[in-house]
Amino acid sequence: MHLLHDAAAPPAEPITFDDFLKVDIRVGTILSAEPFPEARKPAYKLLIDFGPVIGERKSSAQITAHYTLEDLPGRKVAAVVNFPPRQIGKFMSQVLTLGFADEAGEVVLFSPDKDVPNGSRLF
Template sequence: MHLTHDPGTPAAEPISFDEFLKVDIRVGTILSAEPDPEARKPSYKLLIDFGPGVGTKKSSAQITENHALADLPGRQVAAVVNFPPRQIGKFMSEVLTLGFADATGAVTLFAPDRPVPNGSRLF
């Protein structure tokens, strides 16, 4: 599967509702954020609280163009919490923080427009 940032790309092939439910997308609150100087592309290391069911997880996020480091703690974000951890340089990223590409291709975080409990699942 090839991911693209082109908004003109057609929708992916259909999946069943059961297949959708296999992707566990939860909301969490960023506890801390710091630069990741070892990443190939400019990135931040995030520590995110997903509540008691999932716990606190780490994520590497390429969001430096649209998000200031100081603005991230306390912000809610959505992430896939059931992918296997992935090594990013020396950092182990445990969840995939979700975002959309803006008109220039830079990532903008995806989040609920109102506060929701940490660990709430997307459905």
């Protein structure tokens, strides 16, 4: 299992609060999900609405173990919106959709437990 997915991994090195503020994590609503058969690991292509300031962004997400394409539209998710876009095959992923690994290492999406507006920033 990859170290990032290991619940027994030690905590990361300490950072400052200013370091934390550099990571812009926002909530958005998945508008659509499509298959991504060209991906090396099973994944979906997501289109996520982050509200009027950030707008719609695309993401590749390795979430096929727990979610079907039909499960995803309308679901709130959190994502890092200020990483540079990343080319994944022929697809440009613009945000990093966030999740936690279950005991098998499969991704479980991270989302708020109450409704919040698209574009709300994690603090």
